[in-house]
Amino acid sequence: MADQKRPVRSKSQEERRRIILDAALSTFAAKGFASARIEDIAKAAGVGKGTVYLYFPDKESLFKSLISDDLAPLIAHGAGILEASPQSPRKALSAFYTLVESEVLDTQRADLLRLMITEMPNFPDVAAYYHANLIRPGMQLVQKLLTIAHDRGELRSAKVLEVPQMVVAPILISAIWGMLFSPFGAFDRRAAFEVSLDNLFLSPERETP
Amino acid sequence: MADQKRPVRSKSQEERRRIILDAALSTFAAKGFASARIEDIAKAAGVGKGTVYLYFPDKESLFKSLISDDLAPLIAHGAGILEASPQSPRKALSAFYTLVESEVLDTQRADLLRLMITEMPNFPDVAAYYHANLIRPGMQLVQKLLTIAHDRGELRSAKVLEVPQMVVAPILISAIWGMLFSPFGAFDRRAAFEVSLDNLFLSPERETP
């Protein structure tokens, strides 16, 4: 195909872009957007300061790319799980929690999540984008799932349909706790997920490996 | 009397300090710590740039004073509610949620809460202080309350005793949602509190005025 020659070069390009993005994520996560210096990011990426500007027009774009680049695959993956709902809503949600654990909370993406929480107030357009592309569809999927559960009579209370955000509460709590208080004591993330599932659903059927 | 001149002066001093702190809260909440300019805070307070420095030695102290000044009364009040537990744990928790609504979420203190979430990663000593003086004792109070509920057989699941943070989840979700997505849709705070209570406790007894 015609794009075979391009990929050789563009892969090297693409790789360097990723390296810079990863370095940016660590640095932004460690210092916050305003306090992170481009030079630090460049150093962390092992490139010169000017090189960053070959890949991103400015600091803000770098930050936004961080989010939009990493968000798309995550959304696809998470949506897949939630939509699949192979056997039961509870199992689907449980699988979702597990996915979030392995794909977000246990990876560098946890930093991204924290960064979005801490920095988004300063980037309203990112918040809008994030809301339109992740939060709203995500909440709709959750709502669909909960509706199914409700129709099946598995849901403890219909009221949660009005605040589907409660479903992601343990994820957020976990992220925030890790961000603020991890030095002072761990947060039992697994227990939080189980409490959440136990509370949401009537039947205490546990997911088993 | 001789003490008339002093009180007038010192009241004016204290007042001015509060005005600056309030201006700082708005400004920090709007821009974040790093991006907020002292001059903006001064302007918002209706004073000159240098005046801020008569009351706070530097920007960081101003920020920290914001937290330590406002935290103490809040802790006292919240602890009072949680410790009182007049009739039942559920009622106590419900009263606590109501208090948080009227005293925090509906006031400028919501900004303070958001600010603590977003800026504390950059101020580890503030996080330590906040954890030692608010979070840990707060969680212990919650645990005590939940233990009482459990002993009375009112608790749905004992597992929540391991993650008392789940009790404050709706508060945090509400604060975070308001901070990030309020332009795109409201969060039904009341519903979240009710879901939380309904899920935590067995008997669906509603608190009535």
Added chain:
Amino acid sequence: MADQKRPVRSKSQEERRRIILDAALSTFAAKGFASARIEDIAKAAGVGKGTVYLYFPDKESLFKSLISDDLAPLIAHGAGILEASPQSPRKALSAFYTLVESEVLDTQRADLLRLMITEMPNFPDVAAYYHANLIRPGMQLVQKLLTIAHDRGELRSAKVLEVPQMVVAPILISAIWGMLFSPFGAFDRRAAFEVSLDNLFLSPERETP
């Protein structure tokens, strides 16, 4: 007399002025003109910051008053000694050195001398005033004295008549050494004066108490 009532008040005024000037001298000597803060001077004088401005229109005037106030009496006194020349030029010069020791180098006026050396480059008009009122007449007196000595055949070399500044060299060296290196070792001021006299004059007649 009519001015008797005034003196009561004006003495108090005059006293306060002196107190402020003394405080200014210490402070300027310790920190230099630019780094000395008016507030420090006020504190050292035991008055409020604003009070300084009741006596001197601004910082620069305060500094200049320091010099002009203290210079006049010094000039009169020094000139008296040099002009008197009771017995011999050497004795007159020796008396002058002794006077400078007791009236300048051993008092706070040494600070004034140092201050003039260090700060005058930034105050050309002060330098002009100082040159016109102290240096030039002083040098003329010295020259007259040296001429007398030369006429009497007591001077070792007539060349010093062209550089009468050499006569005050030991004074300046002493002041500068004390200003820069006193922590690292004393300067034997007496020896310097004797060397200077011995070198200038032929007969080794010592002055005796």
Added chain:
Amino acid sequence: MADQKRPVRSKSQEERRRIILDAALSTFAAKGFASARIEDIAKAAGVGKGTVYLYFPDKESLFKSLISDDLAPLIAHGAGILEASPQSPRKALSAFYTLVESEVLDTQRADLLRLMITEMPNFPDVAAYYHANLIRPGMQLVQKLLTIAHDRGELRSAKVLEVPQMVVAPILISAIWGMLFSPFGAFDRRAAFEVSLDNLFLSPERETP
């Protein structure tokens, strides 16, 4: 050749550093340390304000570099002369005076000398460094020279051995006079040196070209 690029670069670096140091010397000499603005120095050096900070971490370092950079070569040179003492102490000292004239008093280094006199009181550590590396060894060399002269019976008075600082008195007087009173009349530097030599040494042997 490959080493052309590096030397060019590194020479340009070193050159720029020197240019900034020279600009700093003029500016500090003209205004004093506290009143000199970094921007003025940058402008005088023909570089941007920020560039100064690429070469020196802060204003104080710039000032100190000024001294330490220029002192080392001067010390080496001066010590060489004093130690050589080829024929006679008097000739050595005369050569030293001549060297100081051509290498210091007639060059921009005179500003450095004046700057050290005026600013060192505010930089005690510089004074200590200067005393340890220039003054003390210098005074010891002078003392050695005077001792030799004394042993040879060429010295007028042994008392000067206790105050070797008198030997540099004409240098200091010249520097100070130039700094304070040059607009009002020149100081005959040559005459001062001759008077000093004539007074110190017995034999009136003149150094001849």
Added chain:
DNA sequence: TATGAATGAGTCTTCATTCAT
């Protein structure tokens, strides 16, 4: 008259961004 709270001009310093090599 004396005070010290208030002010804002002035300065150092940082860092995103540009550009010559």
Added chain:
DNA sequence: AATGAATGAAGACTCATTCAT
């Protein structure tokens, strides 16, 4: 394409001076 030296706009902080009390 990659670099890092150079730049200057921006912001924290200081302090001489004013002025209401």
